[in-house]
Amino acid sequence: MFSSLLAASLLSVVLSASAFPEYRSLAGLSAAEVRAVARTFQATPGAQPVPPPINDTSSKLVFDDAHPFQPDAPGDIRGPCPGLNTLASHGYINRSGVVTPGEIITAVQEGFNMGWDLATFVTYGAFVVDGNHLTNLMSIGQKTTETGPDAPAPAIIGGLNTHGAFEGDASTTRDDFALGSNFLFNETLFDQLSQAAIDFGSNGTLDIPSAAVHRHNRILDSIARNPNFTFVTPRYLTAYAETTFPLAFFVTNQTSDTSLTLGLDVARSFFQTHKFPDNFYRRNGSYGLAEVGDLVVEVFEPFPVLPGNNEGVGNYVVDPEDPGLVGDGTCYAYYRQSNLTVALYPDPTDELRAAIAQNLANFYSGLGDPTCEQVFPFGQ
Numbered sequence: 001m002f003s004s005l006l007a008a009s010l011l012s013v014v015l016s017a018s019a020f021p022e023y024r025s026l027a028g029l030s031a032a033e034v035r036a037v038a039r040t041f042q043a044t045p046g047a048q049p050v051p052p053p054i055n056d057t058s059s060k061l062v063f064d065d066a067h068p069f070q071p072d073a074p075g076d077i078r079g080p081c082p083g084l085n086t087l088a089s090h091g092y093i094n095r096s097g098v099v100t101p102g103e104i105i106t107a108v109q110e111g112f113n114m115g116w117d118l119a120t121f122v123t124y125g126a127f128v129v130d131g132n133h134l135t136n137l138m139s140i141g142q143k144t145t146e147t148g149p150d151a152p153a154p155a156i157i158g159g160l161n162t163h164g165a166f167e168g169d170a171s172t173t174r175d176d177f178a179l180g181s182n183f184l185f186n187e188t189l190f191d192q193l194s195q196a197a198i199d200f201g202s203n204g205t206l207d208i209p210s211a212a213v214h215r216h217n218r219i220l221d222s223i224a225r226n227p228n229f230t231f232v233t234p235r236y237l238t239a240y241a242e243t244t245f246p247l248a249f250f251v252t253n254q255t256s257d258t259s260l261t262l263g264l265d266v267a268r269s270f271f272q273t274h275k276f277p278d279n280f281y282r283r284n285g286s287y288g289l290a291e292v293g294d295l296v297v298e299v300f301e302p303f304p305v306l307p308g309n310n311e312g313v314g315n316y317v318v319d320p321e322d323p324g325l326v327g328d329g330t331c332y333a334y335y336r337q338s339n340l341t342v343a344l345y346p347d348p349t350d351e352l353r354a355a356i357a358q359n360l361a362n363f364y365s366g367l368g369d370p371t372c373e374q375v376f377p378f379g380q
């Protein structure tokens with residue numbers, strides 16, 4: 001009796017939010033609520049096939065006439081990822097910040113020459129937990145202020161800003177969720193990145209050794225100040241990968257071995273303004289899972305920190321189960337993210353179940369590793 005009343009009142013809360021945003025995750029809603037909100041959606045295409053790899057991965061001008069920079073308009077959503085924010089500000093993905101996973105996968109290839117495997121693995125790794133499986137939409141950041149009251153936990157309302165699903169701690173220029181804004185540009189942190197480049201980089205520009213110093217400093221800072229600091233796979237892997245991304249993607253005409261270094265003004269243009277510098281050329285050759293795998297080792301080795309979490313400020317406890325960068329971390333990331341998806345959707349409707357199953361298969365396809373056994377928690 002009590003629980004049905006609760007469900008009814010929750011349903012009315014959800015529906016009284018006049019429109020349940022089409023990009024809002026359906027995690028945490030009961031089957032009845034999912035059916036009710038699905039009726040308000042314009043279209044429910046469900047999961048879609050992953051778009052193909054691009055054929056031509058040579059360098060090219062990407063700040064071109066077809067992709068002018070436009071500052072955010074009121075209501076446009078931006079989030080913690082400077083890469084996606086920039087692609088939105090140049091119209092490679094919808095400028096609103098509400099996008100499909102397929103749009104992201106095509107855009108990160110076109111605009112930055114991210115490899116198809118990495119693009120697919122990262123995009124679906126995020127989408128399975130932060131996206132809306134029925135509408136096939138996701139927000140690259142926060143919810144807008146017009147979307148009404150938040151649904152109770154474990155509902156996911158914030159797109160990529162949602163802490164602990166895909167977004168995580170010890171970010172390059174964004175604060176830990178427990179300490180400040182986990183998605184807005186933070187000048188103090190950018191200054192620390194700049195200082196690492198000045199002290200340890202290449203003639204005042206950022207290179208991999210100085211980026212590694214900043215990565216380590218960010219981990220030490222989180223250990224020292226964030227009682228909830230969590231640094232396990234998949235966040236552990238994305239943190240190291242994201243440390244290589246400014247070098248791999250933000251340097252104009254970057255060589256295929258990622259050896260050119262990054263000027264701090266250019267870095268700021270991406271991290272803060274979400275803008276390609278004038279005359280910006282994407283890198284030569286794609287940067288996928290193999291390339292990121294090689295470079296994260298160079299970030300990790302000078303200051304090896306194993307996966308773990310804080311149990312109180314200053315008390316970092318290593319997780320012995322987590323292979324991190326030493327074992328088969330990407331396969332483990334796939335299992336972790338699949339398990340989280342199961343926890344978010346304990347009782348999906350048939351339509352939702354089919355869409356999640358397909359999106360998990362899309363996620364797995366990015367891995368391209370037959371030694372990592374595929375799982376089917378939502379059926380095949």
Ligand code: HEM
Binds near residue numbers: 171243
């Ligand atoms: C493929 C789809 C992508 C998704 C879904 C994605 C998502 C995200 C998310 C959720 C974060 C926040 C993680 C955190 O710090 O807690 C992030 C950070 C970051 N992303 Fe992306 N990203 C993608 C592609 C890219 C690309 C193509 C680039 C570069 C061109 C990029 C560059 C970065 C950087 C540098 C950060 C660290 C930001 C900071 O901590 O200051 N990402 N991304």
